[in-house]
Amino acid sequence: MTPEKNDTDAIEQDIVHHTITTLCRGVYNIDKLAMYQATAHSVRDRLLEDWNLTQEALHRENPKRCYYMSMEFLIGRALDNALNCLKVKKNYKESVDNLGFNLEDLLVEEKDAALGNGGLGRLAACYMDSAATLDYPTWGYGLRYQYGIFKQIIKDGYQNEMPDYWLNFDNPWEFPRTDIRYEVRFHGYVATKMNEKGESRMSWEGGDKVQAMAYDVPIPGFDTKGCGNIRLWSSKPLNTFDFDSFNAGDYDRSVSEQTNAQNLTSVLYPNDNHLVGKELRLKQEYFFVSASLQDIIHRFKRAKCPWKDFPDKVAVQMNDTHPTLAVPELQRILVDVEGLEWDDAWDIVTRTFAFTNHTVLPEALECWSVPMMEKILPRHMQIIYDINLFFLQKVERDFSPDRELLKRISIIEETSPQQVRMAYLAVVGSHTVNGVAALHSDLIRKNLFNDFVKYYGPEKFINITNGITPRRWLYQSNPGLRDLITKTLGSEEWATHLDQLEGLKKYAEDASFQEAWADVKFQNKKRLADWIKTNMNITVNPHALFDIQVKRIHEYKRQYMNILSVIYRYKSLKKMAPEDLEQQVPRVVIFGGKAAPGYYIAKLVIKLINSAAEVINNDSSIKDMLKVVFIPDYNVSLAEIIIPASDISQHISTAGTEASGTSNMKFVLNGGLILGTVDGANIEIGEQIGEENIFMFGVLADAVDDIRHNQKYHGLFIDASLQVVIDAIQGGEFGDPSIFGPLINTLTYGGDYYLISTDFKSYLQKHTEVDDTYRDKAAWNKKSIMCTAGMGFFSSDRAVRTYAEKIWKLKPFKVEA
Numbered sequence: 006m007t008p009e010k011n012d013t014d015a016i017e018q019d020i021v022h023h024t025i026t027t028l029c030r031g032v033y034n035i036d037k038l039a040m041y042q043a044t045a046h047s048v049r050d051r052l053l054e055d056w057n058l059t060q061e062a063l064h065r066e067n068p069k070r071c072y073y074m075s076m077e078f079l080i081g082r083a084l085d086n087a088l089n090c091l092k093v094k095k096n097y098k099e100s101v102d103n104l105g106f107n108l109e110d111l112l113v114e115e116k117d118a119a120l121g122n123g124g125l126g127r128l129a130a131c132y133m134d135s136a137a138t139l140d141y142p143t144w145g146y147g148l149r150y151q152y153g154i155f156k157q158i159i160k161d162g163y164q165n166e167m168p169d170y171w172l173n174f175d176n177p178w179e180f181p182r183t184d185i186r187y188e189v190r191f192h193g194y195v196a197t198k199m200n201e202k203g204e205s206r207m208s209w210e211g212g213d214k215v216q217a218m219a220y221d222v223p224i225p226g227f228d229t230k231g232c233g234n235i236r237l238w239s240s241k242p243l244n245t246f247d248f249d250s251f252n253a254g255d256y257d258r259s260v261s262e263q264t265n266a267q268n269l270t271s272v273l274y275p276n277d278n279h280l281v282g283k284e285l286r287l288k289q290e291y292f293f294v295s296a297s298l299q300d301i302i303h304r305f306k307r308a309k310c311p312w313k314d315f316p317d318k319v320a321v322q323m324n325d326t327h328p329t330l331a332v333p334e335l336q337r338i339l340v341d342v343e344g345l346e347w348d349d350a351w352d353i354v355t356r357t358f359a360f361t362n363h364t365v366l367p368e369a370l371e372c373w374s375v376p377m378m379e380k381i382l383p384r385h386m387q388i389i390y391d392i393n394l395f396f397l398q399k400v401e402r403d404f405s406p407d408r409e410l411l412k413r414i415s416i417i418e419e420t421s422p423q424q425v426r427m428a429y430l431a432v433v434g435s436h437t438v439n440g441v442a443a444l445h446s447d448l449i450r451k452n453l454f455n456d457f458v459k460y461y462g463p464e465k466f467i468n469i470t471n472g473i474t475p476r477r478w479l480y481q482s483n484p485g486l487r488d489l490i491t492k493t494l495g496s497e498e499w500a501t502h503l504d505q506l507e508g509l510k511k512y513a514e515d516a517s518f519q520e521a522w523a524d525v526k527f528q529n530k531k532r533l534a535d536w537i538k539t540n541m542n543i544t545v546n547p548h549a550l551f552d553i554q555v556k557r558i559h560e561y562k563r564q565y566m567n568i569l570s571v572i573y574r575y576k577s578l579k580k581m582a583p584e585d586l587e588q589q590v591p592r593v594v595i596f597g598g599k600a601a602p603g604y605y606i607a608k609l610v611i612k613l614i615n616s617a618a619e620v621i622n623n624d625s626s627i628k629d630m631l632k633v634v635f636i637p638d639y640n641v642s643l644a645e646i647i648i649p650a651s652d653i654s655q656h657i658s659t660a661g662t663e664a665s666g667t668s669n670m671k672f673v674l675n676g677g678l679i680l681g682t683v684d685g686a687n688i689e690i691g692e693q694i695g696e697e698n699i700f701m702f703g704v705l706a707d708a709v710d711d712i713r714h715n716q717k718y719h720g721l722f723i724d725a726s727l728q729v730v731i732d733a734i735q736g737g738e739f740g741d742p743s744i745f746g747p748l749i750n751t752l753t754y755g756g757d758y759y760l761i762s763t764d765f766k767s768y769l770q771k772h773t774e775v776d777d778t779y780r781d782k783a784a785w786n787k788k789s790i791m792c793t794a795g796m797g798f799f800s801s802d803r804a805v806r807t808y809a810e811k812i813w814k815l816k817p818f819k820v821e822a
């Protein structure tokens with residue numbers, strides 16, 4: 006693209022051209038959606054030039070590449086990001102303006118690509134952004150769900166789920182690759198066959214086949230000609246139509262294959278940190294790894310390198326255990342299809358894969374029943390048994406013959422029926438395993454993978470603390486702060502060198518800088534307050550302290566504890582004399598997040614928040630000192646409005662349960678303070694920004710087991726403050742108390758597994774400290790500046806660079822114009 010191509014006149018012409026040709030519309034009869042589409046198509050033309058340039062160069066030079074396999078990519082909207090990356094936003098704004106539209110109005114017409122549940126999927130999207138920006142030859146592989154995460158609707162305070170029809174309109178950000186298709190088999194049987202060399206080999210035969218078709222999603226790098234790619238697979242029927250059934254009048258059957266095949270990639274499983282052992286999910290996982298590996302191998306074979314060089318050309322990162330079937334699948338291809346010896350094949354496999362663990366929660370660890378695996382993937386089950394046998398033999402021979410140890414470390418769990426422990430398979434099949442924050446990596450070394458650490462040695466188990474892309478999470482979502490930082494530091498280089506934010510520290514006590522800083526925050530709070538007014542008809546005061554907790558609703562994340570503390574605050578405000586009430590710091594407590602549709606307790610938490618909000622927001626006696634808002638359908642685009650508006654955000658998981666958290670990083674990057682437990686990446690955030698700038702409370706991870714044990718045998722201690730709240734709920738102050746019975750029971754009769762009663766008092770104390778600090782505006786502003794200034798470490802650029810250097814052994818591959 007020549008520079009003139011990005012002149013405003015040329016851009017206008019392009020948009021008009023796409024209106025007439027791509028959309029087949031007259032320019033004088035065009036609404037916002039169509040204008041968005043025409044604009045998006047013209048931006049994509051520019052992006053595609055970079056995409057082609059990059060992919061052609063990669064094809065030509067054939068450097069080592071990394072493939073990031075993830076069942077989830079929570080990308081969000083693409084247009085604004087592309088405009089920023091290509092550095093054409095200013096001109097587009099002007100061109101769109103000349104055509105009678107406002108660019109900001111068009112941006113919101115785009116539907117989020119919401120192919121993920123929460124942190125894990127969003128992390129994958131941030132990593133793709135950084136890999137492209139840093140010119141690492143990295144592709145994502147995933148599934149093209151027709152329905153992403155459900156749309157959350159709140160009705161009478163309860164969560165209702167609606168399908169996410171994200172592909173209803175044309176999607177300019179994906180390219181169907183009708184020529185890139187692979188067959189994927191399920192079921193069938195295993196036979197013995199002679200290969201070309203006359204050796205006897207196992208062969209997976211029969212069964213049903215579906216086709217995987219590729220869709221490419223370009224991932225622009227920021228300020229580089231390089232453009233990355235996420236290749237998503239969509240299932241298609243192999244034979245589209247059964248004419249025999251059709252002719253025999255059996256119309257349903259004639260299209261049944263088509264329907265079955267398409268169903269495979271229809272919908273994203275809406276569970277976060279929770280395994281659902283469904284057959285369709287297992288099929289999705291295999292479909293995904295089979296298609297991806299066929300594609301990777303096809304590309305590898307073009308260069309005619311020997312198989313032993315495969316790990317020098319290919320690194321595969323498994324994003325959690327969801328892609329772990331790739332381990333037995335590559336082994337199967339190498340041994341059964343390519344005729345390699347088992348040990349040679351296994352050497353290649355274990356030099357290729359690496360595995361990221363994202364959770365220690367037992368309910369989230371994938372285990373597949375052996376009978377189900379045998380039915381759907383009979384050859385893989387045999388291979389997994391063999392991998393396990395050879396592994397256990399080695400452990401016994403080289404390390405310890407202890408039966409108990411061998412039982413503990415076995416990939417197969419001897420339950421009835423037997424289960425395949427996917428995390429163990431991933432460890433055994435990978436050269437490197439990483440956790441996602443320092444504490445989390447320590448915990449997996451000490452607990453989940455302890456036997457493996459002893460056997461393999463500690464080097465195999467490393468930590469790479471998560472990161473977030475500063476492009477989406479500051480540059481794009483917080484233009485006010487972006488411009489202030491750029492003006493202060495003298496350039497925008499910080500967007501790709503986030504450590505440069507350090508340069509803000511010297512202005513932390515500068516009164517006029519503080520004023521400018523605080524004004525940006527106020528404008529962002531106003532933007533959110535306006536959104537809440539327009540969309541929810543609730544009035545909130547932007548001068549109040551904005552206290553935000555947005556994330557998946559889960560017992561371990563303790564939104565329940567948050568709403569209990571809000572009720573406590575409400576009860577306290579109600580008791581106050583008018584002159585005391587006036588002295589309080591007004592608060593707006595904002596919640597957002599989806600609960601898995603089958604997660605009953607999490608859905609009750611949503612109901613309690615909404616019921617409490619209803620009472621509190623309509624109680625004039627507390628003089629607007631407290632407002633509660635549950636923002637429905639929390640997603641990436643809403644996060645971009647919500648996060649820059651926080652004074653305080655809450656990350657209050659029971660110590661040891663949140664692997665890292667990444668929204669904590671986003672809030673702090675945007676100058677929001679944190680109220681958090683000593684968990685996940687909160688700890689490292691405190692170290693980076695200074696412990697005096699973070700509000701931490703609660704028990705430590707290594708105390709949790711003992712406390713649970715004590716609670717079990719000696720009962721709970723319910724503090725008076727917590728009892729006030731329980732009494733209020735049970736007394737019907739927030740509606741029919743029987744509704745909340747099961748929720749209260751998780752505390753009183755359920756043993757309080759997440760230690761709310763233990764942490765409640767210190768949590769309330771921290772809230773008071775937050776209020777007191779907020780009264781001193783200069784002190785607060787200084788902390789806020791120090792927050793942003795200390796966040797350089799949490800750029801996903803740092804994280805991806807570490808993966809590339811320590812795990813993938815990958816070098817940047819710079820594309821020249």
Ligand code: CJB
Nearest residue numbers: 124125278363364663664665666667
């Ligand atoms: N995580 O979002 C998910 N889903 C899972 O099934 C397991 C873990 C989250 O991954 C994030 C990225 O590493 C972490 O920051 C977060 O703590 C973890 O819950």
